Amino acid sequence: MSDAHAPAFRRAVLALNGGSSDGRIVRLAAEYARQTKAQLVAVHVVEIDWTLPLDADIAGRSEEVQRVLDMAESVAEDYRIALEPVLLQARDVGAAIVDETTERGADLLVVGLPYRKRFGGEFAIGRTIPYILQNAPCAVWVVRDPINEEPA
Amino acid sequence: MIGGRRPLRGRKPADRRVRVERPHAPYFRYMGAGTLVAKPAANVPLTPGGRLLRRVRTVVFGRPLSTEEEIGERLSKTKALAIFSSDAISSSAYATEEIMRVLLLGGASALFLSIQVSIAITVLLAVVSLSYRQVCRAYPNGGGAYIVAKTNLAPIFGLIAAAALLIDYVMTVAVSTASAIAQIQSVIPAAYDFRIEIAFVSISLITVANLRGLRESGNIFAVPTYLFVGLALMIIAIGLVNIVAGTVVQVPPVDAVPFPPQNQLEPIGILLLLKAFAGGSVALTGVEAIANGVPAFKPPEARNAANTMTAMSILLGILFVGLTVFAVAYGLRPTLPGGPSIVALAAAAAFGDGSPLFIGFAAATALILFLAANTSFNAFPRLAAILAEDGYMPRQFSFRGDRLAYSWGIVLLAAVAFGLLWAFGGDTHALIPLYSVGVFVCFTLSQIGMVKHWREVRETGWRWRSVINAIGAVLTAVVLVVVVSEKFRDGAYLVVILVPLLVAMMLFIKRQYTRSSREVAVSPDIVIRAPYREERAVVPIPGLNRAVVQAINVARSVSDDVRAVYITDDPDDAARLRADFERQVPGVPLVVVESPYRTLVGPLLAYLDVLDSAWPPDKASPITFVVIPEYVARSWWERILYNQSAKRLRSVLLGRPHTVVVAVPYRREDPALFEAALGGERQERPGPDAPPGPRSDGPPTGRPPTH
Numbered sequence: 001m002s003d004a005h006a007p008a009f010r011r012a013v014l015a016l017n018g019g020s021s022d023g024r025i026v027r028l029a030a031e032y033a034r035q036t037k038a039q040l041v042a043v044h045v046v047e048i049d050w051t052l053p054l055d056a057d058i059a060g061r062s063e064e065v066q067r068v069l070d071m072a073e074s075v076a077e078d079y080r081i082a083l084e085p086v087l088l089q090a091r092d093v094g095a096a097i098v099d100e101t102t103e104r105g106a107d108l109l110v111v112g113l114p115y116r117k118r119f120g121g122e123f124a125i126g127r128t129i130p131y132i133l134q135n136a137p138c139a140v141w142v143v144r145d146p147i148n149e150e151p152a
Numbered sequence: 153m154i155g156g157r158r159p160l161r162g163r164k165p166a167d168r169r170v171r172v173e174r175p176h177a178p179y180f181r182y183m184g185a186g187t188l189v190a191k192p193a194a195n196v197p198l199t200p201g202g203r204l205l206r207r208v209r210t211v212v213f214g215r216p217l218s219t220e221e222e223i224g225e226r227l228s229k230t231k232a233l234a235i236f237s238s239d240a241i242s243s244s245a246y247a248t249e250e251i252m253r254v255l256l257l258g259g260a261s262a263l264f265l266s267i268q269v270s271i272a273i274t275v276l277l278a279v280v281s282l283s284y285r286q287v288c289r290a291y292p293n294g295g296g297a298y299i300v301a302k303t304n305l306a307p308i309f310g311l312i313a314a315a316a317l318l319i320d321y322v323m324t325v326a327v328s329t330a331s332a333i334a335q336i337q338s339v340i341p342a343a344y345d346f347r348i349e350i351a352f353v354s355i356s357l358i359t360v361a362n363l364r365g366l367r368e369s370g371n372i373f374a375v376p377t378y379l380f381v382g383l384a385l386m387i388i389a390i391g392l393v394n395i396v397a398g399t400v401v402q403v404p405p406v407d408a409v410p411f412p413p414q415n416q417l418e419p420i421g422i423l424l425l426l427k428a429f430a431g432g433s434v435a436l437t438g439v440e441a442i443a444n445g446v447p448a449f450k451p452p453e454a455r456n457a458a459n460t461m462t463a464m465s466i467l468l469g470i471l472f473v474g475l476t477v478f479a480v481a482y483g484l485r486p487t488l489p490g491g492p493s494i495v496a497l498a499a500a501a502a503f504g505d506g507s508p509l510f511i512g513f514a515a516a517t518a519l520i521l522f523l524a525a526n527t528s529f530n531a532f533p534r535l536a537a538i539l540a541e542d543g544y545m546p547r548q549f550s551f552r553g554d555r556l557a558y559s560w561g562i563v564l565l566a567a568v569a570f571g572l573l574w575a576f577g578g579d580t581h582a583l584i585p586l587y588s589v590g591v592f593v594c595f596t597l598s599q600i601g602m603v604k605h606w607r608e609v610r611e612t613g614w615r616w617r618s619v620i621n622a623i624g625a626v627l628t629a630v631v632l633v634v635v636v637s638e639k640f641r642d643g644a645y646l647v648v649i650l651v652p653l654l655v656a657m658m659l660f661i662k663r664q665y666t667r668s669s670r671e672v673a674v675s676p677d678i679v680i681r682a683p684y685r686e687e688r689a690v691v692p693i694p695g696l697n698r699a700v701v702q703a704i705n706v707a708r709s710v711s712d713d714v715r716a717v718y719i720t721d722d723p724d725d726a727a728r729l730r731a732d733f734e735r736q737v738p739g740v741p742l743v744v745v746e747s748p749y750r751t752l753v754g755p756l757l758a759y760l761d762v763l764d765s766a767w768p769p770d771k772a773s774p775i776t777f778v779v780i781p782e783y784v785a786r787s788w789w790e791r792i793l794y795n796q797s798a799k800r801l802r803s804v805l806l807g808r809p810h811t812v813v814v815a816v817p818y819r820r821e822d823p824a825l826f827e828a829a830l831g832g833e834r835q836e837r838p839g840p841d842a843p844p845g846p847r848s849d850g851p852p853t854g855r856p857p858t859h
Contacts, residue, residue, distance in 0.1 A: 045169070055159060059172045063182050066174060072180040085177060090169035099169060112221040 011039040012108040013101045014083075018044065018068045021112025025143045026072045029110050030079035040083040042072040043100050045093045086139075091093070094131030096113050102137050109136050112149060113144040157750070168714045192216065206777040210618045214364050216554035225556050226450040229460045231370030237464040239438025239527035241381060242520040244471035247435035247597060248479055249494040252488050253426040257418040259411055263480065265420070269428045270476040273435055274469040276303035276631070277625040280439055282600050285458040287443045290605060292454040295538045296443035297598035302542075304608070308655070313597045314539055315654035316438070319647065320590030321528035325569035326439065328524035329354055329583035330578060336518055344533065347578035352570060354522055355526035359566040362529045365555035373526050376519035381467060383513040387502040388474030395727065397482050403501050406490075408485040430634040435472050437591045438524070439465070439492075439599070441531040444538075448530070478502075483726055491626060493517075525569070532560025543665040544658035589639070592632035624726075634659055684772040688713035690763070691782065692756055693742075696732050699818035706742055706816045710777050719745045719755050753804050756804075760811070773810045828852035 005109035013027050017021045022104065033040050046059040059065045069085035073102055090096035101109045118124045133140055158171045176182070179194040195216065197203050210216075217225065227235060250564045255401050257260040271363050293680070297317065336343045336350065343350060361369045394400045402535045405833025411417070418424050442461045476497060479485075484497045492500070495517060497752030503509035509827040533549070537558045540549035546560075599621045606618035636644050674680075689707035693716045695702045700716075707714045714734065720726050726744040733742045760776060767773060780798045785791040798815065805813045 002769045011433065036749065046172075055166060055170045067182040067184075070177075070183065073177075074181060074183070085170040085174065087174055089172055090167070090484070092167065095162055095164070095167040096169040099167055101162070102348070103160075103164070 007108075009033075009106075010036075011104060011106045012040065012110055013097070013104060013106040014042045014072065015097045015109065015111040016038060016042055016044045016072055017067050017112055018064070018110045019084040019114050019145070020115060021143055021145050022068060022072060023075055024145075025110045025112050025141075026083070027079070028074040028141075028143065029108075030076050030081045032082075033081050034079055038084060040076060041100075041104055041106065042076075043086045043097060044086060045088045045090050045096045047065060047093050048089050048091060050091065054089060054091065055067050056089070056126060059087050073076055092101050092131075094128040094135070097128075098130060098137075100133045107138045108141065108143045109138055110143065113142050113145050114119050115145045116133070176298060178707050192218075201702075207421050213555055214362060214555075217365065217556050218566050219556070221556070223450075224698035225365055226453075227370055227448050228244075228450055229456050230444070230855045231374055231462070232445075232456070232460050233463055233467075234374035234447055235370050235530055236361050236441045236460070236527055237438070237467070238373065238520055238523040239328070239441065239525075240378050240435070240464055240468050241471065242524040242728050243435045243437055244384065244468060244475060245380075245495050245517050245521065246493065247432050247472055248476045250431035251476070252479065252484075252494065253409070254424065254431045254597065256409055256413055256486065258415045258420045258424050259414075260551040262420045262424065263485070265425065265428070267473070269425060269432055270473050270792055272429060273432045275437055275471055275622070276627050277439065277465055277469055277472075279460050279620060279627065280436060280595055280599075283602055283621050283624050284440060284443045285461050286602055287598060288446050288457040288461060290602075291443075292446050292457075293538075293749070294444050294446045294534055296440050296535070298444075298535060298538065298600075300601035303830065305597065308722075309503060309597050309601070311332040311658050313594045314535060314544070315651045315658070316593040316647070316721075317444075317535055317588035318532065318654065319650055320437070320588070320594075321532040322565060322568050322572065323590070324528040325355065325565060326572040326576075328521050329569070329573060332518050332521035333578060338850070346715040348574055350722060351573045351578055355525070355566050355857075356568050358526055358529055358832070359562055362526070362533075362562050363553065363557050363559055365557050367635050369526065369530075373523050376516055376523055379473070379512070380520040381517040381518055383499075383509065384475065386509070387495075387498050387513070388478060390502040391474070391478035391481060393475075396509065400481050402483040405483070405485050405495060407487045409488055423701070426630075426634050427638060430631055430638055432472075433589050433592070433631050433635070435468065435478060436595070437588050440525050440591065441470075441527045442592055443598075444531045445534050448534070451778050459492045472730035497645065512791075529565060532565045535565070536561040538561070539658065543662045545661060547665075553855070566682065587642050588634055589632070590651075592628050592635055593647075593651075595628035596625055596632055599628060634657075637754075667740045679793060685772050685774075687711040688763075689715075689777040689779055691716045692752075693718050693780045694797075698734065699781040699783060701737065702818050703779045703816040704737060706814065707777065707779040708740070710779070710814070713774075715741045715743055717743045717745060717756065717759060717798070719747050721750045722745050723798055753800060756801065757804065760808070764810070776811045777814055778805055779814045781817055782817050786820070786821045 007150065008042065009032070010106060014025055014029050016025070026040075041085075044065065046053055046065055048058060052058070062121075064088065069087060072085050073085055086100065088096050088100065090106055091122070097109070099113070109132065111129060113129055116124045116126070129142060159172055160169050160174070162168055176188070179191055180188040181191060183189045197206050198321065216596075226472055242368050248266065248270065251273075252263060255269070258265075287296060287300055295298070295302075297313040298310045300310075301313045301600070330347075332354070333343065333350050337347070361372050391400075399508045399683050440463075442457050442464065446453050446457040475495060478492050478498050478501075482501050484494055484501070486494060487497075496514060497514040499510050503513065522553060536545050536549040538550075539545040540547050548560045549558065549564075551558075590782070602621040603618045603625060606614040608622065615679075635649075689711045691700070691703050691707050691714065695718075704714065704716060716737070717735075718726060718729055720729075723746060726746065730742055730744065733740075743759070745755045745759055760778070763776065764773065778801070780801055781792045782792070785794060802813050802815065805811055
């Protein structure tokens, strides 16, 4: 896409789910951010169930969780774009992403959607994306994985 | 905030979230299971002096490059041609003259044979470059003659080739710098008085440019190289047009070397031609550099290197034969010392003496002679790195610096070359006989190696390839014999001494590395279990102070068997310390060793020996941890004042069997931490009648009995 057609945004929040779509959405956002000199914030939310306190030492100890954000940072660096990584623990992923987007005043939220099917073959969108689409204060891009890709 | 987790409110009361701090993020990045990759911040020096030095280094050499950026530092063919070929191409500036100076001895008619000799050398160049094209493809990791000879002949032949090349590269830097200074002198005679300073500056500049990395040195050096090539091609074109048009105007000889008298003329025979051939063969020096540096090329490395090799050979061949044809057609003759060179005469004839193009060409010639050294700055460190990886040179030579350059090799080359120039007073004429001997040793060995290679791999076309290499081997061997026999007395004998010395040094280093790696090797069939040996800790103390208490607590965390050892020449002092120690550090026995001769190290070592001898002989010797309290120095002068005895103790204990030395530094900046961290309990101080303990607030090792 040429510069003239590049969608303009000032600050984008990239919601990473640790799946195969993460790299894709970081590259996509970085490509546009480079043209518009926009800021990127990568958010990864670790869902904490009700059996544990919300501030339980879970995400900070997990190498795998840290790697999600480190990988995003590394991809953004390839595009020479600064990316702020944010690691959250929350009871509800969708609400945490929307709240973080609101707090940061982002004008774009990019989310990845793995291609998954329910038992019976029907496409499953989950509950996070509909919540985000319903509540996000800004534009939302949903980047779905290709059909032939293994679900994360 | 709880343990790096900051609670945040959401839009709804139930939507709370916690932001988790990531303390590793500024310094590291997780890139795989259990794998951290350091970020630039992890390399930032902590002291102000270190940060200043870092800033200076960044200004001079550029920002540090990560290993991932290596691919971006690779050379395109055009830059590689400038970097690796400046030596070979610059030799076209004097190779013709070398031939003519020999043929002069045969009279005026012999000079016409210059063209045939230059063509013969170009044929040799074609054979050698064809061979090195094969080397580039067969050995894409670089290494040139060293790898070919080592792999196909025997390691010792590889080392001979490497030693000869290393010497040759040093010579190239010294001789080409001296030649360039001589060019400057011919224009500015006053430069003679500053030749050492000019040499220092020029070598330093080339060193800095190379330490800045491949790509940048390519940018810096490409312009003068292509300027020289362009102008030299213009001279040849003008000459050819005039020859074809029949408008050549013979240049009257000025300050020309006179022909020998008729009765002293050398017969125009095979000997004279061989001498001229050997003299002109200096044109081939530097041809091998590309084969050494294949990994420096952009992918596909081997193909790009091979194509660059071809381009360089064609260019060198055209320049060499073209300038020789021009010189013969215009009747140019070598001049007496101090006179203009053949290329300068050719430029004057083509462009007009004193014209802007003539001056431009003179400047470009001087520059390319300086830059001939640059080929060595690329080839020497790469060869040294390959040798280091194989264990024949110290390992540091295989480490790459901030800018991905082989800094150790670059600095060593610069230092040795400048040392030579300085030792010879800037006149390296005496070194020239050594120059080019090494190259022909390598050519011969690599060609023989390639013959063997083709016979073994037997891939398509192996017959004609091995024939080409065999012809090349014979031709280069002949030139080697001629060069050595012609220049032996002038100094080539030094090569015969230096090469074996270097080879012996490399074999010595290899033997050391092999032996040490054998000694520390872990057999692959062994599964390492947890240690079962008993441990004990000995804490040599200078009194009782916070550093000592910290060391004792570290010792307690290592073993249950801890004892403090106080060595003194004052029994009263010892008694006072014992009283304090037993009261304040219960559970840790204090051993007082009286030292009437006021020494510290000897009695401590003897005490450790006694402990060892007292150990039951039927049990495995325990590991003894000698825990030494130390102060963290806050400035350079504190390093002189404190910890001297600790350093001595560390050095004498270093090789002691079954002994581990642990230095426990105490930071005086954190006094508040002491009581909290050490968990000391407050007790009432003893009454005024109690004997005072030894003053031990001072540094742990700054006290008697030793000094």
